Amino acid sequence: MPLIDENKLTKSKNRNQKIAFFLFASVGYFIVTILVAILSFIVYKGIGVINWNFISQMPEEGMTKGGIYPAIIGTLYLVSGSMLFAFPIGVLAAIYMNEYFKDGIIKRIVRMMTNNLAGVPSIVFGLFGMSLFVNKLGFGDSILAGSLTLGLLVLPIVIRTTEEALKAVDDTFRQASLGLGATKWQTTRRVVLPIAFPNIITGLILSIGRVSGETAPILFTVAAYFLPKLPSSIFDQAMALPYHLYVISTSGTNIEESRPIAYGTALVLILIVLICNLIANGLRKYFSKKVKMN
Amino acid sequence: MSHIEVEMQQLKAEIVEMWNLVSAQMKTAMVALAKMDKGLAKEILNNEKKVNSLELKIDRDCENIFALHNPVANDLRLVLALLRINSNLERIGDIAASVAKFINKSDGFEYKGLVEETHALEMFEEACDLVDDVKASFETENTQLAESIFKRDRTLNELNKNARAIVIAHIKKDPENVESFLSFLAIIRKLERSGDQSKSIAEELIFFIEAKVLKHAPKAEGNKLN
Amino acid sequence: MYKLESKNVDFFYGTSQALKNINIAIHPNTVTALIGPSGCGKSTYLRLFNRMNDLIGNTKINGQVLIDGDDIYAKGVNVDSLRKKTGMVFQKPNPFPKTIFENVAYGLRVNGITDKKFIEERVETSIKQVVLWDEVKDKLKKSAFELSGGQQQRLCIARALAIQPSVILMDEPTSALDPISTAKIEELIYELKSKYTIVIVTHNMQQAGRVSDSTAFFYLGELIEYSATKELFTNPKIERTQNYITGRFG
Numbered sequence: 001m002p003l004i005d006e007n008k009l010t011k012s013k014n015r016n017q018k019i020a021f022f023l024f025a026s027v028g029y030f031i032v033t034i035l036v037a038i039l040s041f042i043v044y045k046g047i048g049v050i051n052w053n054f055i056s057q058m059p060e061e062g063m064t065k066g067g068i069y070p071a072i073i074g075t076l077y078l079v080s081g082s083m084l085f086a087f088p089i090g091v092l093a094a095i096y097m098n099e100y101f102k103d104g105i106i107k108r109i110v111r112m113m114t115n116n117l118a119g120v121p122s123i124v125f126g127l128f129g130m131s132l133f134v135n136k137l138g139f140g141d142s143i144l145a146g147s148l149t150l151g152l153l154v155l156p157i158v159i160r161t162t163e164e165a166l167k168a169v170d171d172t173f174r175q176a177s178l179g180l181g182a183t184k185w186q187t188t189r190r191v192v193l194p195i196a197f198p199n200i201i202t203g204l205i206l207s208i209g210r211v212s213g214e215t216a217p218i219l220f221t222v223a224a225y226f227l228p229k230l231p232s233s234i235f236d237q238a239m240a241l242p243y244h245l246y247v248i249s250t251s252g253t254n255i256e257e258s259r260p261i262a263y264g265t266a267l268v269l270i271l272i273v274l275i276c277n278l279i280a281n282g283l284r285k286y287f288s289k290k291v292k293m294n
Numbered sequence: 295m296s297h298i299e300v301e302m303q304q305l306k307a308e309i310v311e312m313w314n315l316v317s318a319q320m321k322t323a324m325v326a327l328a329k330m331d332k333g334l335a336k337e338i339l340n341n342e343k344k345v346n347s348l349e350l351k352i353d354r355d356c357e358n359i360f361a362l363h364n365p366v367a368n369d370l371r372l373v374l375a376l377l378r379i380n381s382n383l384e385r386i387g388d389i390a391a392s393v394a395k396f397i398n399k400s401d402g403f404e405y406k407g408l409v410e411e412t413h414a415l416e417m418f419e420e421a422c423d424l425v426d427d428v429k430a431s432f433e434t435e436n437t438q439l440a441e442s443i444f445k446r447d448r449t450l451n452e453l454n455k456n457a458r459a460i461v462i463a464h465i466k467k468d469p470e471n472v473e474s475f476l477s478f479l480a481i482i483r484k485l486e487r488s489g490d491q492s493k494s495i496a497e498e499l500i501f502f503i504e505a506k507v508l509k510h511a512p513k514a515e516g517n518k519l520n
Numbered sequence: 521m522y523k524l525e526s527k528n529v530d531f532f533y534g535t536s537q538a539l540k541n542i543n544i545a546i547h548p549n550t551v552t553a554l555i556g557p558s559g560c561g562k563s564t565y566l567r568l569f570n571r572m573n574d575l576i577g578n579t580k581i582n583g584q585v586l587i588d589g590d591d592i593y594a595k596g597v598n599v600d601s602l603r604k605k606t607g608m609v610f611q612k613p614n615p616f617p618k619t620i621f622e623n624v625a626y627g628l629r630v631n632g633i634t635d636k637k638f639i640e641e642r643v644e645t646s647i648k649q650v651v652l653w654d655e656v657k658d659k660l661k662k663s664a665f666e667l668s669g670g671q672q673q674r675l676c677i678a679r680a681l682a683i684q685p686s687v688i689l690m691d692e693p694t695s696a697l698d699p700i701s702t703a704k705i706e707e708l709i710y711e712l713k714s715k716y717t718i719v720i721v722t723h724n725m726q727q728a729g730r731v732s733d734s735t736a737f738f739y740l741g742e743l744i745e746y747s748a749t750k751e752l753f754t755n756p757k758i759e760r761t762q763n764y765i766t767g768r769f770g
Binding site (some may be wrong): 102103104170172173174175176177178179180181182183186190191194195205 | 570572575577578600601603604606607608610611612614616617618626627630631676679680682683
């Protein structure tokens, strides 16, 4: 008798493998099914109202008719504003953290703080933004205050992704550059950043997706229930898609009547996020082809 | 030229130098034997030291090439062949030296008649030619020339056999000088040996150039191989 | 005078000692191979000569490291200009994400050279030195990533040569390359020897044999044997060296 029955072993191995396969596959399909269900539900409910007028017109008759143009524009303003704030600061901070900051306790603490910041609930950012930007600094409810608040919210994400992107750059690139007599800054700017760029871009666009969907931080800092005209400066209030969606589904004049518009808004929001992700993917592919490593 | 090629060229040049040295030793020995010239004999014995030190140097260079360059295929065969050719040449050099020693030791006994009778100088010339011809076949990588050596070695064997008979006859006639006769016979046999050395050099050459091993092939077959 | 020298060098990463009392003296225009099992300190030793170990925090060095007789760890040494004396080549070809031309020009540009003609000449000479010119002269403006691995590695050598160092440090320069590219790099090392002093870390014993004049065998941070490569490969003095180069280790 051999010590191990090969046939039996193979059989039980195969059986285990099948069970595991089945489990993983069902979980996978389950997730996909939920996603498809949500998407198709929203598309089904929302596609009816989507047309050019919906995208390009002001809301009418207590938001039961008309379009969501100002909300789209407002969201675009907020996204650009928050990125203008968070991206440079986040990237510079990450460069400092990764390229200059010597390893040690302080670095670990700073990194821990950054990670914790990413875990703070967004409504807390909203409150903080209100008390600092709106009241203390006197920006009032404005695009500026909202952008800064959203910027703060995604700052840890930008820092994290940029840091990861920089870390992924092989050390020999730095050594090769330094070995040629380049300074640290020359090395970072001319060698490390170009190589890390595709991944940094990915982080940027993921943050855009995050920002465009946030409701809580803009609640107290910028969002208006309804504005008859577009904002004309960064100190104006603005409408925004997620908040608009919230408003017309909870406290509109006629909730039932504005339902289709709510779904249409949701669909537009999802499309914007989706487009952001596609762009992120495309850009990453494009840039990584340019700096392909092998 | 690549690094290993440079090293191989150097090694080849050294072996050619060794070859020239040994060939010159043999030719001098032939002249010395014809005249029983002790001055020439001394010269040969002096040069023998050069032969020995060159042999050591080539040995060491082969060793280094093996250790440092890990030769393969024709490079490997060449180094292996050169290593063996080197020791064959050194032995031919030894033969010239023992002829010189023989001349040095020969006091009073008249070998002239014996030399003529046994065609010893003819043998010597043939032995020298063999050394030069294997060298030519090495330098031109001509395997046909190398193969011709096998046949010519046989004439050397033939002459050796005859010489043996003649010397035995002399010993019977003149038992007083048996020692001188025997040392002369030893020289004749060494000349025959030098033919064997040339022959194994030829075998190495064919091994190096055509990657055929002739060494232990039966004689008839060995010649059929091409 | 020796080109490179280390006198009683100890090196620590934190509390663990990576090099123990290393004494090596290297003549100019020679190739020195550093061999030994992984983690024996040979790469650390190589990186002493361009102070690349400085990049890692919490390290300490005792003893002296000399280039041309000058202690490069002395106070007041400018590390950026020190590094220009040495060129470094790495395990994996690592051209920058730039054109072929700009890769080689990089070292000149970061050192403030702007003369266009001068840069062009220097780039051409350097690429010619690594026998790559004929292969790339028509595509200097293309990305360096379009080259094959072996070509990239030669480009990296050209990049190092462009700033005219007198020492080239190579850290397993062929371990990521195919045999043909490896042979080309080895030939190149053999040719560059006439102008540069080369130190090469290699895991490939045969390579050490083929390219180097002297070989240093490291084990657990110690220099076990350092002698002419011919000596070391035919008649090593220390048994441990013999066991290593014959593959009977452990």
